[in-house]
Amino acid sequence: MTVKIACYGSCITRDNFNSKLNKNYKERYECVATSLHTSIISLVSPRVPFDEMQLDHVDIKSAYRNKRIVIEELNRNFLEDLKDSQPDYLIMDFFPDIYFGVVFSQDQIFTNNDWYITRTSFYRKLHDKFALKIGNNSADYLSVWLPAVNKFMQFLKDNVPNCEVIINKARFSNRLLDDTGNLSYISPLDSHNEIWNVLDNFVISKYDLKYIELDHNNYYISHQPTLGWDIFQLHYQDNYYHDFLQQLDKTIQSNNPVNT
Template sequence: MQKKIAILGSCATRDNFNSKINHEYKKYYQCILTQQHSSIISIMSPPVSSIDISQLDNLREGMESFILNLLKTDLNKKFLIDLTKMQPDYLIIDFFGDIYFGTLFFENGVTTNNRWHLHKTSFYKNLIKKQPLNLIENTSDYLSLWIRSVRDFMEYVETYVPNCKIIIHKARFINRYIDENGSERTLEGINYQYFNHLWNILDNYVITKFKCEFIDLASEEEYLITQLHPLWDLWYLHYEKKYYQDFLKSLNNIVYKR
């Protein structure tokens, strides 16, 4: 019987439930809800009222619907409502949104500081007072808010989705790939090792504090990213196929051992 899966995180987690990557995942799982790129601090903040959807513009061509939904649900905090309504069996979380984007405070609320998409919109450009907060530059302040938010989040799930098991995906940035000539290359651009250090702090806090089960592939084997990803361009979280296959095996070991 299929298990109902919800995802809070990034493509590193969501891509495991795509038939182009894991062809037979639907034998085991139904992915019923996804919230991508959101910080936990944003998720646990009050909904932003009176959103003018027309201001969420200048979206990447060919991905308009996907990006609009991503930005809109981060502002209206609909994920918590949907989580309660849909009652998944498992919620798989990775903390990419907090690690890579951080949070944006502005005069009418809080949202994820999505530099890729939000910053291009008229909504963002028209904000008069906006204050970003991130783990790189404001580590202690961010962690203080994040810990409160993640505790509130876990309490919410326990109260309103009591039969849902939480699994932490310890996804990590990888910078190595094989080019078209068969040579190993490295992707340059971000301090991926420091991001991974911070990611480890967040994961270990939740796993230890709340006794969550977890999937940790990066500590067991060295994986690569790929130029031949079926969905995305080359980037630090767009893994080779073996990663996704091993993820599904690890998930099956958690879910079906019960």
């Protein structure tokens, strides 16, 4: 029997369950629900009404995917997906809050996703917009984020009681290794990593959660055209995802020891 997994956060979590990276993962795991690029603050806020015709930002190579991410963000689909699928484990990374932040527009809240949402007619037509980013104002951000995390954890307790949360202590890297083995460096995001560490450690401690932590100094980011990736500080070489799954295997096995 396979273990049912849900993923929240970004590709650094979801791509561990990609057959192009971990080709045999389906022998052990079934990914039953995914949330990409949605802030926790947004996720637990009321749905945002929208006209789908105004979600008109087009990235030719991934237009359908990007629009779907925006629609799921505004509809808060992930909460219903969790209730319907009842995963055994939810693996979470906090990339959306670290990297994007949130937008407040009158009584509406959504992720300040400047890859997709803020490039749309939907966004341009909103009035009285205010963007809040944790790197610019950590005190104000945390005053909203902390209650949102608590609300989400309570949602899980009430609606998905048999689901255990595992935090993916992911981090950005700026070490790029090309196909010929040459090492170069792109813009570092060290301040983001520092904040990420604080959020991870707080949530792990407060809610007594398990976590997966790889030493990111042992890995390199890369450009993988077979996956349609651009170079980005979270797009690692294959060995990162292999090692992540091995740690996940051990974490789950520790929950289900074999009697001898």
